[in-house]
Amino acid sequence: xxxxxxxxxxxxxxxxxxxxxxxxxxxxxxxxxxxxxxxxxxxxxxxxxxxxxxxxxxxxxxxxxxxxxxxxxxxxxxx
Numbered sequence: 001x002x003x004x005x006x007x008x009x010x011x012x013x014x015x016x017x018x019x020x021x022x023x024x025x026x027x028x029x030x031x032x033x034x035x036x037x038x039x040x041x042x043x044x045x046x047x048x049x050x051x052x053x054x055x056x057x058x059x060x061x062x063x064x065x066x067x068x069x070x071x072x073x074x075x076x077x078x079x
Contacts, residue, residue, distance in 0.1 A: 004046060012062065014053050025052050029065045032072070 001019040008014070013028040023043055027034045036052065043049060051057060 004049070009053055009058070010062065012058075012065070016049055023049060025049065027053075027061050027065075030069070032065055032068045034061055034064060 001017050001024075004016040004018055004023070006013070006015045011029060015024075015026045015028070017024040017026070018040070021040050023038045023040060025036045025038065
């Protein structure tokens with residue numbers, strides 16, 4: 001697995017890997033993680049991956065983290 005890029009944006013750690021003819025875009029926030037696997041043939045240039053950590057896509061990732069956090073906290077309250 002080759003690391004293409006790693007950085008933190010708005011408290012979300014973003015890692016981009018290349019592995020088995022796929023790009024793996026991983027978002028991490030606290031104990032939660034979201035991973036997207038893309039065929040390399042769907043991405044013309046590595047620069048095109050930037051659309052996954054900006055704009056509407058990234059906003060939806062952050063909203064999903066909020067929902068995941070609520071779900072996790074609710075489950076932990078039951079224990």
